[in-house]
Amino acid sequence: MRRHPFVIAALGLIALFVGLHLGGGRESVGVLSGTVVGGPWRMGLGVVYTLAWFGAVLVAPVLLLAGLADVVLGRVRRVRH
Numbered sequence: 001m002r003r004h005p006f007v008i009a010a011l012g013l014i015a016l017f018v019g020l021h022l023g024g025g026r027e028s029v030g031v032l033s034g035t036v037v038g039g040p041w042r043m044g045l046g047v048v049y050t051l052a053w054f055g056a057v058l059v060a061p062v063l064l065l066a067g068l069a070d071v072v073l074g075r076v077r078r079v080r081h
Contacts, residue, residue: 006066006067010063014060017049017052020049
């Protein structure tokens with residue numbers, strides 16, 4: 001069975017976020033508010049972690065729902081024709 005591209009993208013976003021979280025990216029987010037000194041590498045990690053969080057929380061569920069709707073509607077179209 002072939003995976004839908006929306007589902008693959010959503011799983012990729014979630015995997016990226018989990019990888020950054022396990023890699024210690026959450027501690028780097030404080031750099032964005034100026035509370036933690038860590039240098040440019042930590043600031044970059046904080047920005048990437050924040051973008052990955054938004055992707056996992058906001059974009060991934062929409063992609064999963066879109067993939068599910070596309071599969072269901074595709075099956076409905078095939079049954080009617």
